[in-house]
Amino acid sequence: MKQSVKLVAGNWKMNGVAADLTEVAALRQALSDTPPACRVALCPPATLIERLARDAGALIETGGQDCRAEAKGAFTGGVSAAMLKDAGATLVIVGHSERRQEFGESDALVALKAEAAIEAGLEPIVCVGETLAQREAGEAVEVVRRQVMNSLPLAAAGRPFAIAYEPVWAIGTGLTPTLEQIEEVHRAVRSAMIERLGLAAATPPILYGGSVKPDNARDILAVPEVGGALVGGASLKAADFLAIIEAA
Ligand code: PEP
Numbered sequence: 001m002k003q004s005v006k007l008v009a010g011n012w013k014m015n016g017v018a019a020d021l022t023e024v025a026a027l028r029q030a031l032s033d034t035p036p037a038c039r040v041a042l043c044p045p046a047t048l049i050e051r052l053a054r055d056a057g058a059l060i061e062t063g064g065q066d067c068r069a070e071a072k073g074a075f076t077g078g079v080s081a082a083m084l085k086d087a088g089a090t091l092v093i094v095g096h097s098e099r100r101q102e103f104g105e106s107d108a109l110v111a112l113k114a115e116a117a118i119e120a121g122l123e124p125i126v127c128v129g130e131t132l133a134q135r136e137a138g139e140a141v142e143v144v145r146r147q148v149m150n151s152l153p154l155a156a157a158g159r160p161f162a163i164a165y166e167p168v169w170a171i172g173t174g175l176t177p178t179l180e181q182i183e184e185v186h187r188a189v190r191s192a193m194i195e196r197l198g199l200a201a202a203t204p205p206i207l208y209g210g211s212v213k214p215d216n217a218r219d220i221l222a223v224p225e226v227g228g229a230l231v232g233g234a235s236l237k238a239a240d241f242l243a244i245i246e247a248a
Pocket of ligand 1: 172210230
């Protein structure tokens, strides 16, 4: 089955103020000079979504980094999927390991957030990934499979979504799995997606995330079943992010 076009998404995490939109302007210019072969997205902090969406142009999609599962209500500090959409986002990351770890987000909550995103018309990027202890115990495939089965809502069938496989121990560390390990987990993710959602899950992209840099992007993006990248640190500077986009 033909895979969807690759998606390279940047996760700015809690980095970025208005002055950093110069990086977006530089990226926009470079992409309009040489249109990318992949989809490109940036997920800035919520405070920048509206401005980034306005400035980014047609070749850069805008995403949130999280959303509440509820549509509205007394959740001080919370941002709903519909609010992200209203601000100009078309995607949202859910279940990032930093949120799973720092805020104790469970697979069930991540599934509710992904469902809320889909209902609001956003494309969720559902993150999964094993810890170092789980990898060392030989449990990586089993853990990730379970996360996919339990974090992916049935409502995703036939709707735009992506999975991001991000080994927790590879995020922000400069460490990456071997290409064989990435392929093994991505194949397991695909089969869990199909088991959960049927053949509708044969094409949505499975991104790899965790210390993707200009110097390793080409090899990682060429691994079978790698349908793009979720990029943290290297998405903050247009030149680095562009080099990754060009490798896709
Ligand atoms: C991330 O946090 O999603 C991530 C992949 O970070 P980094 O690229 O910095 O490892």
